[in-house]
Amino acid sequence: xxxxxxxxxxxxxxxxxxxxxxxxxxxxxxxxxxxxxxxxxxxxxxxxxxxxxxxxxxxxxxxxxxxxxxxxxxxxxxxxxxxxxxxxxxxxxxxxxxxxxxxxxxxxxxxxxxxxxxxxxxxxxxxxxxxxxxxxxxxxxxxxxxxxxxxxxxxxxxxxxxxxxxxxxxxxxxxxxxxxxxxxxxxxxxxxxxxxxxxxxxxxxxxxxxxxxxxxxxxxxxxxxxxxxxxxxxxxxxxxxxxxxxxxxxxxxxxxxxxxxxxxxxxxxxxxxxxxxxxxxxxxxxxxxxxxxxxxxx
Amino acid sequence: xxxxxxxxxxxxxxxxxxxxxxxxxxxxxxxxxxxxxxxxxxxxxxxxxxxxxxxxxxxxxxxxxxxxxxxxxxxxxxxxxxxxxxxxxxxxxxxxxxxxxxxxxxxxxxxxxxxxxxxxxxxxxxxxxxxxxxxxxxxxxxxxxxxxxxxxxxxxxxxxxxxxxxxxxxxxxxxxxxxxxxxxxxxxxxxxxxxxxxxxxxxxxxxxxxxxxxxxxxxxxxxxxxxxxxxxxxxxxxxxxxxxxxxxxx
Numbered sequence: 001x002x003x004x005x006x007x008x009x010x011x012x013x014x015x016x017x018x019x020x021x022x023x024x025x026x027x028x029x030x031x032x033x034x035x036x037x038x039x040x041x042x043x044x045x046x047x048x049x050x051x052x053x054x055x056x057x058x059x060x061x062x063x064x065x066x067x068x069x070x071x072x073x074x075x076x077x078x079x080x081x082x083x084x085x086x087x088x089x090x091x092x093x094x095x096x097x098x099x100x101x102x103x104x105x106x107x108x109x110x111x112x113x114x115x116x117x118x119x120x121x122x123x124x125x126x127x128x129x130x131x132x133x134x135x136x137x138x139x140x141x142x143x144x145x146x147x148x149x150x151x152x153x154x155x156x157x158x159x160x161x162x163x164x165x166x167x168x169x170x171x172x173x174x175x176x177x178x179x180x181x182x183x184x185x186x187x188x189x190x191x192x193x194x195x196x197x198x199x200x201x202x203x204x205x206x207x208x209x210x211x212x213x214x215x216x217x218x219x220x221x222x223x224x225x226x227x228x229x230x231x232x233x234x235x236x237x238x239x240x241x242x243x244x245x246x247x248x249x250x251x252x253x254x255x256x257x258x259x260x261x262x263x264x265x266x267x268x269x270x271x272x273x274x275x276x277x278x279x280x281x282x283x284x285x286x287x288x289x290x291x292x293x294x295x296x297x298x
Numbered sequence: 299x300x301x302x303x304x305x306x307x308x309x310x311x312x313x314x315x316x317x318x319x320x321x322x323x324x325x326x327x328x329x330x331x332x333x334x335x336x337x338x339x340x341x342x343x344x345x346x347x348x349x350x351x352x353x354x355x356x357x358x359x360x361x362x363x364x365x366x367x368x369x370x371x372x373x374x375x376x377x378x379x380x381x382x383x384x385x386x387x388x389x390x391x392x393x394x395x396x397x398x399x400x401x402x403x404x405x406x407x408x409x410x411x412x413x414x415x416x417x418x419x420x421x422x423x424x425x426x427x428x429x430x431x432x433x434x435x436x437x438x439x440x441x442x443x444x445x446x447x448x449x450x451x452x453x454x455x456x457x458x459x460x461x462x463x464x465x466x467x468x469x470x471x472x473x474x475x476x477x478x479x480x481x482x483x484x485x486x487x488x489x490x491x492x493x494x495x496x497x498x499x500x501x502x503x504x505x506x507x508x509x510x511x512x513x514x515x516x517x518x519x520x521x522x523x524x525x526x527x528x529x530x531x532x533x534x535x536x537x538x539x540x541x542x543x544x545x546x547x548x
Contacts, residue, residue, distance in 0.1 A: 048412040072414045082405025086352075098346040099413035099420065103339075143409070 008056035017042040019205040029177035031196030032185035035282045039205035040185040048076045075149030077140045079156045083128045090124045100147040114142040133160040154184040193274045220272035227267035347423045358393045384457045385497040388465035388489035394428040418537040461496035463522035470529035
């Protein structure tokens with residue numbers, strides 16, 4: 001099972017939402033990380049066949065994205081999806097099952113099982129319009145799993161879920177990834193850190209880095225520092241560096257920061273986290289300032 | 299029925315039928331090979347889609363038909379009944395347009411697009427179902443008037459189909475090319491206007507409806523039919539490419 005994305009691009013006039021994206025996915029959980037407007041949703045929409053690429057191709061075991069056979073293997077949870085207001089949760093799943101080509105009797109059984117899986121069995125007969133945001137999100141997850149998809153694509157699946165549901169959902173994704181390709185995008189770095197086997201980082205429509213957590217964090221080796229400085233120095237440092245956290249104590253401040261060079265001779269290098277990496281790549285203004293900072297200037 | 303009258307075995311069966319399956323089945327979701335999904339036939343898909351057409355469409359069409367049939371008996375002149383029937387036929391199209399716009403209105407288009415059949419096949423299915431409904435409605439209306447008025451068959455077809463075809467083609471044109479929030483209201487305006495104009499023309503130029511003039515009269519409905527087919531093809535092709543997504547992404 002291979003999902004091949006080859007030189008995929010989507011341009012809106014001069015703006016390149018996705019530019020020459022090339023990657024191959026096999027079974028496992030892939031986390032797609034990027035700032036707002038990085039091109040994550042555009043990429044996901046192209047992978048789901050709802051948006052026509054400007055260039056490139058997408059193939060799943062030789063089946064192009066435009067084929068019905070590809071869509072039959074696909075489960076998709078959009079970032080923001082609607083529902084017909086007169087539908088109950090069960091109606092919604094049955095309708096989606098019909099569109100996925102499941103026979104009515106089988107769909108009924110599977111819909112009930114999935115509602116139970118996402119803890120919505122008690123409200124199966126309630127109208128979707130009465131649901132909270134988290135319940136709608138869980139219903140969306142259930143519909144994505146209806147056809148037992150080999151490719152599962154989830155756009156911001158954990159947004160709107162409370163911490164307990166998020167943990168439950170993370171575990172569910174981790175299990176699902178054993179036998180299928182799961183791609184999910186999110187802003188929540190801890191979700192990716194916990195369950196993604198491979199992480200893809202997108203910036204301005206380009207895949208800037210991919211690999212396991214350890215692999216991509218190696219780019220930040222010796223670039224994350226902690227130091228304890230007086231308040232005045234801390235203020236000056238926060239103008240030059242990407243400060244991830246600042247904890248003020250009685251007469252000094254403890255800084256956790258990312259930079260190409262140690263900000264102070266007292267700075268101690270620490271092991272990087274995904275949040276550090278995210279800020280390193282997406283805190284552009286700071287990065288620009290950081291490059292102007294003289295080595296051991298303070 | 300009091301509880302003690304229910305057989306224990308029946309009670310157990312009813313309970314099982316309404317209960318979600320146990321946890322042992324839940325594990326199956328995580329193992330791809332363990333679930334063999336039965337395939338759905340095209341006919342079954344069509345039947346299920348028929349079920350998902352909103353009930354109000356069937357009811358409104360039936361109500362319109364019954365009103366027009368009732369008017370046939372109360373109208374003083376047969377021509378009055380035909381012109382009123384013709385004037386109201388565009389509204390049939392209006393009910394159906396709400397159905398076609400449903401995916402877009404309720405933001406379901408994206409989910410429907412990536413389903414196995416894709417949005418264009420769903421739209422084609424809905425068009426087929428609603429087209430069949432229109433065909434039955436209009437045929438019944440024409441036959442009803444044919445057996446109860448002095449109008450010839452061709453004249454009746456002309457009178458009743460012309461406003462329907464013109465309003466349909468213009469409504470689909472509006473749907474395809476004018477992307478406004480109030481599309482359905484615009485289409486409503488088109489239907490009212492077409493109905494009113496056709497009513498006036500049919501009342502004023504009743505003589506032109508004689509069979510001898512049919513050759514000339516049939517130019518507008520034929521032109522409207524060609525235009526309608528063109529717009530329908532465009533609508534289906536548009537759903538394949540999904541240009542609406544551009545606005546979502548932006």
